[in-house]
Every structure is written in structure tokens, then in C-alpha cells.
Amino acid sequence: MKIYRSALLRFAPDGSPVYDSDGLLAVAPDAKGQERVVAAGSWQALQAQYVNQPGAALIDLPGRLIAPGFVDMHIHYPQTDVIGAPADGLLPWLEHYTFPHESRFHDRAYADSVATFFLDELLRNGVTTSLTFATSHPASVDAIMHASQQRGMRMMAGKVLQDRNSPDGVRDDTEQGLIDTENLIERWHGVDRLGYAITPRFAPTSTPEQLRGAGELAAKYKDVWVHSHVSENLDEIRWVRQLYPQARSYLDVYNGFGLMRERAVYAHCIWLDDTDRALMRETRTAAAISPTSNLFLSSGYFDYLKADAAGLMYGLASDVGGGMSFSPFRTMQAAYIVGREQHSKAGLSLKPAHLWWQHTAGAARALGLEGVIGNLQPGCEADFVVINPACTPLLARKTQQTASLDELLFAMIVLGDDRLIEQTIVSQAK
Template identity: 70%
Template sequence: MQAYRASLLRFDAAGQPVYDEDGLLVVGPDEAGRQRVIDAGPHGAVAARHPDVAVTHWPGRIIAPGFVDMHIHFPQTDIIGAPSAGLLPWLENYTFPAEGRFSEPAHAAEVAEVFFDELMRNGVTTSLTFATSHPQSVQAFFESAQRRGLRMISGKVLQDRHSPDGVRDKTEQSLIDTEALIRQWHDVDRLGYAITPRFAPTSTDAQLRGAGELAAKYPDTWIHSHVAENKDEVKWARELFPGARSYLDVYTGFGLMRERAVYAHCIHFDDTDRLLMRETGTAAAVSPTSNLFLGSGFFDFEGADRIGCEYGLASDVGGGTSFSPFRTMLAAYYVGREGQTKPGLSIPPSQLWWRHTGGAAHALGLEGVIGNLQPGCEADFLVLNPKATPLLARKIERANNLEELLFSMIVLGDDRLVERTVISQAPSA
């Protein structure tokens, strides 16, 4: 076992923050060799229970759970900040040309390494991740994640229509490839597979039906797609699926809404949609920097909370403008203040943090596994330096309580705040 002494941030079962100014985190290996949290809490009490464990002391630092990004595109790493009039032109002019290159295994492998370097630098230890329609992109993603010992989720994109040459796949082969990748990678080490229709307009009924059949056959996989991001997209979906009550309802008809199903954006919803999300156990991935950048709209936090929808925060790189969870949390705060049915919502900083750690883990069906530092959790954690920059140091000194401390880091923090990212499992040889 090993122990680490610093200030310690974690969350209770209700998602409320627990903070020890002088804390101790004790970790040790499980039967699979993964480091898990054995004990956590105030230094005096925890040290007394583990008198013989060697302690690493990080004075002036904060130990916090690794961040969980609920929706991100690793092949879009190189198109962050590409200017566009909106979602659909952005896909046509930047996304699809960039993703077409991922048929080349060497290119996919190169971008995967850059992608994981950026995640680690920014303190993101788990992400639900789009690859491309090319199996090579999935292989590159999982091979890199496995070498690094990361808990990551991804899958081959399904898009057999309304897509250009180079990214459009073939219906039958796409489903054969998906099942082969599930068998190869799902639940291997810390890896998980997500059945990934890009979004309903780019899949035929046959492909969506096949995806739903695979989801039923492999119920512990994830489902990952987009819905109701942009008004033009919503209009298009209505034209393509006139029998569905709403854009979201399209996925219900193909068996693609259940626990471990995650849909990015979920902006242009009504309460019936939110009830459907709640009743099926489906979760929303809220992507505020992307929605602001592409002018897509605002996620209704008040509506989701009122109905009881599951949701967590996501960067949505490359529509999203930063790998940094601090930028994502700050953008979510802006959206809460300005973009609601009832404007002026002030999301507590601790709840922003929860929605990007333990709350996101809960929405993914991984509560008690990642996103927290309670006993039993895998020990993916961050060492934060709250005085990483002069202005942040000055602000932190004036924080009167935990909410002010966390908000100071959300507003002024960036990758410099993340001094160290510690992964539960040592990378494979």
C-alpha cells in the first residue's frame, strides 16, 4: 500500500463535496493489480488506521479525482477552433475531411498519442470517445490506451448514408466490424466498447436496427451518439424520420436507449424527451464550449434537474474549444446563468466539479469505479497546485470556504493547475 498526504477532495453518495484540509489517501493493489482507494479522510484518523504505510507528502497541494469527459472526438484533435457558420457546415468543411485520414493506421496512431497526452496533461483520466468509421482508428485508440493503463471507452462510428466518400461505411460490413471490435476490446483491461451511430441522419434504418440488435446482444457495452444539437439538424431528422415523435424518439424505435446509453448535446428537448431519458436510464453529455462555439444553443440544466435526467459534462473536442475541464466547467456556469428557461441559475462550483467527476461516472454506469476517491474506487487522481499562477495564488489565499476555493480554480485554472496525473494501473509493457 501507499499513502499520499495533501488536502483531499472527494464526494459523498449524494454528490456533496467532502474536503479535508489535511487529508490522507491510502491506495493498494486489487487482484488485477489495479490501485484502488483503501482509505481516505483526515490525516490523523486515517494515519492511525495505517501506521506502517509509507507516506508521500505533497504540502500545499490538493488531491482530487481524475476528471471524466463524457463526450469527445479523438480524430478531431487537429480541428479545434476551425471557423464555421454552424454544425452542418463545420462537419462538411472540416470534420469529414479530417476524419477521412484515419483510414491510415500510422496517422490514427500518431493522433491517438497526441490525444492521450492532452487528456493526461489536463487531468482527464476517463473519456467516452468517438473514433471514426474506420476500424483502424479504434485499434489505434485502444492500443494506446491499453499501453498507458487507462480506463477508456470508444467505438467505430456507424455512418452509411449522407456522408462523403472516405468516411461513409457499408451497412452490413459496419455491423460485422463493430461486433468484431466488441469481441476484441470490450472489457479487456480497463477498456470498454461503445456502439456508435454518428447521429440518426447519417445512418439508414438497417444500420440503426443492427446497432440496436448489437446493443441488446452485448448489454454491458455503451451506446454513444448525438441528438438535438442544432435546429437545422433537428429539422433534418424530422424530415428523415417522420414517424418519430421527436428526434430523440428515433433512437427509441431502434432499441438504442437504455442504461449506458449516452447522447451528446440534448439541447432542443421538451419535457417529454427528458422523461424518456429518465425512464430509459439514458444520459446526456453536456458540451457547453462546443455549443457556444458553434452557436447550437443552451442545455437546459433547470429542466434536466426538474425532471431528473442523468447528465455529466463533456468537452466535445473538436467542436469544443479546449481539453481543459476548467474551461468546460466555466462554460457550463455561463450557460446556467444565461441560457435557461429561467435565467439566472447559479450552479454551485462543487456541483460543476461533481458533474465532471463522480456525477459523470454515475451517468456512465461507473459509479464507485471512477470519478471519486472513496474506498473501492480505482485510484485515478490528480495532484493540483492551487498556486500554479500568481493570480490564482492570490485568489486562493482569499477564499473563505470550499465553494470559493473550487470556483477560483474553475475560473482561473488551466493545465498548469494539474501538477500530476496518477493512473490506477501501471501501463502495459
């Protein structure tokens, strides 16, 4: 057993923060060798019970904060090198940068090299779980799954399905793409900490036949994820309306093919209406909010007020490479700005602890992994970060003056980046 002593942040089932300025986190392997949280709470209340256990190793981290590992609900690992590419909007950005770059992932050696860098960058930024797009090439899935398995990371990823309106090099064949998807599900889903995601790129790049086949696979393999994009950009929505005129809305395209259910995650969800939001709630479909990407591509803003009123499940996502940073702190900063713009009209703003929850326990709930990841309550897998609130002179000066948890978290959200992450620890089965 390992006993960590530091400040400690975790979340109650209702999403409220639980904080101990002098905390104890006890971690030990379960019967299968998977490290899990045994106890979490105040040092004073728990130290007599755990510190003196035979073989217990004490790790004292004065001045540090232990918090759940961050969960990134939507990211594209093949777009690692597309970050910062200038474009006039989503569709030109895909055409000029994303598709040409993704065409290189047929080469397994190249895919391995990007996957290695990508995962190292996630861990450097404190991200311990992500729902990740690969490319249309099966080799790209094998690369990210193998690299994640080597690191003991929890990872959900999938081969992109795109059999039309896509250039040579990334366009797949309708039937073969579905065969490849099923083969990859059988190969990777449920192996160690890995999960598969059925991944239509977005409705415009899939024929009805491909989406129908994806829905059939989603019905056959009920515990895999479904991962795609919806209602990000107004030009995209007009395009979908032309391609699928029978659908009530962009989101309804996916619903018509059986692609809305628990463990279905749709990125962006900006231009939804009330009927769409009600449909997401009823089907337990979740939204991945990507504020830096939405700002970068001028797509629009996720509507927190209407999402909360509808009872929508959601969590935060970097959306690299449309997103501008791997850092959860940059994502939370942008989410605060977007939320502030909307909430200010009602005299409200997003609370710092709620922003943090969106990137940890809230994202885990939206992914169907509540109580497994994204938190440090007993029984959770022991994925966590060690944060140094004094990692820069400005942060040291600011955090020394904070008088509440909200002030501490907000200082790190506004002023923080990857330098806050001193260690990232994943619950790897031994």
C-alpha cells in the first residue's frame, strides 16, 4: 500500500468538491493487480488506521495538491501536428491541413511515432484518460492502442469511418470499413484498460449505408463507445441538410441510424435546439465541449444554460488539433470565458470547482465510467496528478493569498498550464 500525504481534491456524487488541506490518499492493488483508491480523507482522521499497516510506504508531498487525473472527452491523436494551422473555418481547415496529414497514418511506423508523442504529451499535461479519434486506417488504431497498453493508460479509440466526400488517402470503403471496425473491436475492446469507439467522422463523410452499418455494430456491441461530431459549424449543418433532407436535424441523422445511446459521445453540440437536447437526455447521449477549438475555428459557443436545463450529460475536451492546447487548464480557461459570456446575462458564472468537475468526474460520468475514473473516492482506479500550485513565481504569489478552495482552483485555471503538473500517475495493473 502507498500512502500519500498532501492537499487532496475529489468529488461527491452530486459533483460538489470535497477538499482536505491536509489529506491522505491510500492506494493498493486489487486482486487483479490494478491499483485502486482504498481510502481518501483528512490526514488526522485516517493516518492512525493506514500509516502503520505492515508494508505501507509513506509519500509525503508538502505544498502539493493531489487531484483526479484529467479526462479528455474528445481529441484527435493524428492531428497532433495540425495544432496551430491557420484556416478560415472548419471545412477549409479539414481540406487543407487535416486530411492531407491524416493520409500518412496508413504507415504503422509513422502512426507509432505520433502515438508515442501524443500519449507522452497527454501524461505531461495530467490527462490520464481520453476518447480519441484515430484515422480511417486500421494501423492507426493498432498504434494508439498498443502505445496506451504499454503505459497502462485507460484509452478509448476507434477507426474513422468516412466513405464519401473525402479525398483519396483517407476515404474508406463502405463494407471494408465496417469489417475493419468489427475486427478492431474484437482485437482491442476490453483488453486491459482499452475500449473501442465506433467512429463515424461526421454525417457528411458517411453514406447512409455506412451509418446504418455503424448502428448495427453499436447494437451488437452494447458496451463499446460511439464517437462523432455534431452541430459544430453552420456551413456543416447546411451541408448535412442537403445530404439528409429526411432528418429533422443534424443530430436526428445519427438517431435514425441507432447511434444515440449510453456511451455515445458527440463533440461540440453547439447549434442544437430543445428537441435535440431532450433527445440526448432521453438516450443518455453525452456532449463533449471543446471551447478552445470552437474559439479557434469561430464555430460558436456551447450553451451551458440550456444544457443544464435539459439535464444533458457533458464534459470538457481539448479537441486537439482544432483545439489549441493539450492542457486541461487552457481548456478550463476557455470554458470559463464561454460560460461567462452566457451566464453574465443571468448574473451567473461557471464555478471553478464545476469547471474542474467537467474535466474529471463529470467527464467520467458522461463516458459511462462514473466511479471508475475521474475521481479519488474508494474503489476508483488510482489515476491522479500531483500539482504544484507554486510552480511559477506568479502562481506562488497568487496561491499563497487564496482564502478558499474556489480561489485556489480559479487561480490555477486562469494562470496555469502544463507546469502545474509535477507528476501524473496511472493505475497500471502489475
